[in-house]
Amino acid sequence: MTLSDNFNLNCPLPKADYPYVLLAHGGGGRLMHRLIEDIFIPAFGSQELELRHDGARLDIESSAVVMTTDSYVVHPLFFPGGDIGSLAVNGTVNDLAMCGARPTALSAAFIIEEGFPVESLVRVAQSMRAAAEAAGVRIVTGDTKVVDKGRGHGLFITTAGIGEVKSSRLIAPSSVRPGDVILINGDVGRHGIAIMAAREGLEFETTIESDCAPLVDSVMRMLDAGLDLHCLRDLTRGGLATTLVEIADAAGVHIAIEEAAVPVREEIRGACEILGFDPLYVANEGRFIAILPGKEADRALDILRKSAVDCTPMRIGQVVERVPDGQPGLVTMTSVIGSERIIDMLSGEQLPRIC
Amino acid sequence: MTLSDNFNLNCPLPKADYPYVLLAHGGGGRLMHRLIEDIFIPAFGSQELELRHDGARLDIESSAVVMTTDSYVVHPLFFPGGDIGSLAVNGTVNDLAMCGARPTALSAAFIIEEGFPVESLVRVAQSMRAAAEAAGVRIVTGDTKVVDKGRGHGLFITTAGIGEVKSSRLIAPSSVRPGDVILINGDVGRHGIAIMAAREGLEFETTIESDCAPLVDSVMRMLDAGLDLHCLRDLTRGGLATTLVEIADAAGVHIAIEEAAVPVREEIRGACEILGFDPLYVANEGRFIAILPGKEADRALDILRKSAVDCTPMRIGQVVERVPDGQPGLVTMTSVIGSERIIDMLSGEQLPRIC
Numbered sequence: 145m146t147l148s149d150n151f152n153l154n155c156p157l158p159k160a161d162y163p164y165v166l167l168a169h170g171g172g173g174r175l176m177h178r179l180i181e182d183i184f185i186p187a188f189g190s191q192e193l194e195l196r197h198d199g200a201r202l203d204i205e206s207s208a209v210v211m212t213t214d215s216y217v218v219h220p221l222f223f224p225g226g227d228i229g230s231l232a233v234n235g236t237v238n239d240l241a242m243c244g245a246r247p248t249a250l251s252a253a254f255i256i257e258e259g260f261p262v263e264s265l266v267r268v269a270q271s272m273r274a275a276a277e278a279a280g281v282r283i284v285t286g287d288t289k290v291v292d293k294g295r296g297h298g299l300f301i302t303t304a305g306i307g308e309v310k311s312s313r314l315i316a317p318s319s320v321r322p323g324d325v326i327l328i329n330g331d332v333g334r335h336g337i338a339i340m341a342a343r344e345g346l347e348f349e350t351t352i353e354s355d356c357a358p359l360v361d362s363v364m365r366m367l368d369a370g371l372d373l374h375c376l377r378d379l380t381r382g383g384l385a386t387t388l389v390e391i392a393d394a395a396g397v398h399i400a401i402e403e404a405a406v407p408v409r410e411e412i413r414g415a416c417e418i419l420g421f422d423p424l425y426v427a428n429e430g431r432f433i434a435i436l437p438g439k440e441a442d443r444a445l446d447i448l449r450k451s452a453v454d455c456t457p458m459r460i461g462q463v464v465e466r467v468p469d470g471q472p473g474l475v476t477m478t479s480v481i482g483s484e485r486i487i488d489m490l491s492g493e494q495l496p497r498i499c
Numbered sequence: 500m501t502l503s504d505n506f507n508l509n510c511p512l513p514k515a516d517y518p519y520v521l522l523a524h525g526g527g528g529r530l531m532h533r534l535i536e537d538i539f540i541p542a543f544g545s546q547e548l549e550l551r552h553d554g555a556r557l558d559i560e561s562s563a564v565v566m567t568t569d570s571y572v573v574h575p576l577f578f579p580g581g582d583i584g585s586l587a588v589n590g591t592v593n594d595l596a597m598c599g600a601r602p603t604a605l606s607a608a609f610i611i612e613e614g615f616p617v618e619s620l621v622r623v624a625q626s627m628r629a630a631a632e633a634a635g636v637r638i639v640t641g642d643t644k645v646v647d648k649g650r651g652h653g654l655f656i657t658t659a660g661i662g663e664v665k666s667s668r669l670i671a672p673s674s675v676r677p678g679d680v681i682l683i684n685g686d687v688g689r690h691g692i693a694i695m696a697a698r699e700g701l702e703f704e705t706t707i708e709s710d711c712a713p714l715v716d717s718v719m720r721m722l723d724a725g726l727d728l729h730c731l732r733d734l735t736r737g738g739l740a741t742t743l744v745e746i747a748d749a750a751g752v753h754i755a756i757e758e759a760a761v762p763v764r765e766e767i768r769g770a771c772e773i774l775g776f777d778p779l780y781v782a783n784e785g786r787f788i789a790i791l792p793g794k795e796a797d798r799a800l801d802i803l804r805k806s807a808v809d810c811t812p813m814r815i816g817q818v819v820e821r822v823p824d825g826q827p828g829l830v831t832m833t834s835v836i837g838s839e840r841i842i843d844m845l846s847g848e849q850l851p852r853i854c
Binding site for chain 1: 522523525526527528529530531532550551552553554555556557558559560561562563564565566567568569570571572594595597598600604606607608609610639640641642644645646647649650651652655657659660661662664669671672673732733735736737741745749780782843844845846847849850851852
C-alpha cells in the first residue's frame, strides 16, 4: 500500500468547540469519545484508528520486527524547529531506523493536564501527523489520560513504534569491529540549545532551530545500497559523547575521534561557551552516527550527503582495537591542538527535559 | 522458545543504594544508566533489554500482528489487589487479547516525578515482571524520563504491546451480528471501587480487592477451541455500560441485556449505593465480554468457567437486530422488576484516574 491509501487525505481538520481539556475527557465516557473523534481521528486519519478497537491489526511482511518506545516530556512544548508532537514521532521512528528497521506503525498515548488548551492539543496532533507522513509511518492506535491540575505539566506523549527489519545483519554495538569508521550525518548541539533558549527566553543573534528530523530515509538508502552497517545510533540525551561511550562499552572497543572533524556551528559553539555546556554532550534529534567497515566509508558518506538537509556529514573517527576482556570500553578524542583526552559519559544532569 | 529461555531467572534482585529518583536519572548520562542497570534490567530480565539497544528485535511467526498502547496514571499507585505495575501489564496484554492476539512483547516507558522513592520504583518493576510472567509476555524495551517535582504525580507508566493474531476472523465490533449472545467472565465493579476506597481511605466490612488480572488464557482457550468469536472487549473505563454502547454504535445494532444476569457482588452493590455510583459504569481490569453466535454460548461459557478465578461467567444478553442505517446503536436493559430502559454511555466523569 502507498501512503495515500492509508491516510485519509480528505479527512476534516480537527476542530473542537471546548477550549480546555477537562478531567472527564480522560474518563472513558462520552467526553473522551468526543475528544478522540474531534481531534485525534481527524488529525491522524489512519484506517486502523477508524476501526475504534482496543488495538490495531497490521500486516507484516518481514519475519523480524523491531519494537521501541519513548516518553516525551520536553519543556517548553513548542520551540523553534519543532514541538513535542514532531519530537514524539521523529524520536521513535529514528530509534527504529537505528535498528535497521523501516517504521511500520506508531502508537501514541497522551497524558494531559486538566486545563490544557484544546487549541494546543490540536496543534500538536497536526504536527504529529505531518511528522508521521514525512517518515512514511501511520499512527494506528492511541490512548488519552487526563490528570488533575498540578499533577502533570501540560502534556506528556509516549509513542511506541514497530518496524520491519531490512537488514540480515544485527545492527547493534555487538557487531562493531576494529577497523570500522565512525560517520556522523551533521553538526551537533542544535536541539539542546534550541530548547534551552526557548525555555529560558535567551536570545542569540540568530534563532537557533532544533535539528529534529526523521532519519529513516538516510538509513534506508544506506541499507538499499548494500552497505554493511555494523551499528547506528541517534545522538539524543547525553549527546555524541555519551553515545560513543555507550557503544564502546557494549562492544568492548576503543573508539578514537578527532575533535576537528566533529561539526559544530559557530552559533552553537558560542552559545555553549556562554552557558558552560560542552557541545559533545548536548542533545540532538536529527543526528546519528553510522559505524561500518573503513572501506565502505566513502560510499556511505556520499549517501549521507545526498539525504542531508542543511548539514554536512563527516567521518569523525574509527574503532582502534578491542579492549581486554572485562575492561570498560574506551573513547578518546584528539583535540584541535593535538592532545588526546578520554571522553566520559555525561554525569549528572546537563539539561533536563530536552525530549 | 519457552518462557524460561527468555527470562533470565537467575538475575539478581533489583537493588539501588540511592533513596530517591533525581532529575539527573532522566538525563541520559551515567545516573540514568545506573537506574536502568540497577532496577529495570534485573527486574525485567529479558534478553532483548540485555542488548541495551534503541529497540528490541523480535521474531514474528504470524503475518498479522496487533499493536496497542495505554498510559497508566492510576492514583494511588498501590491498592488492594494490585498496583500501577500489574495494571500497566494486564491492561495492555488484555487489549491485545481482545483483538484475538497472543501477546508477544511489551514496551514500558516511565515518567517519574523527581523525588520518587526508589524503593517504590523497585516494587512496581517487580510487580510488572510478575504480571508479565503470568501473562506469558516479555518486557523487551523501555524508556525513563524524570520531570521536576510538582510537574508529575509520582509515577506514570505507558506500556505498548504487540501480539500475534491467532484468529482468521476480524474480532471487532464490525463482526457483530443479530443472534449473537453477550457473555461476561465475572462480576463487575471491583476495580473502580477498590481504587476509590484506597484513595479516599474508605473502609468497608471486607477489603475490596481490584479484579486486575490477565485475560489472555481465557481468550486463547476459546480461540483454540475453534469458537467463532465475533467481538471481545474488556470493561475498563466507563464500565460494562459504556462498552456495550460503544460496540452497539460501531456495529449498528440493538443489544438487549438482563439486569438480573449481570453479576455484582453484594459488597460492591452496597458501596455503589453509598457512593452514588452505578456498578454498570464502574471500571474493571479483569472483566470482559465475549460476543459470539448463540449456538456456541454454552461451549464458550464452559471454557470461561474453567479459567475463571474467584468469579462466575454469565450470559447477560443478546444482539437483537440491526438498527436502521445512519442511526446510532441501541442498548437496552430489562430490570429485575421487568421494566426496560435505554443504557447510555458514561457522560461526565464518574471516577477519575482509575487506570
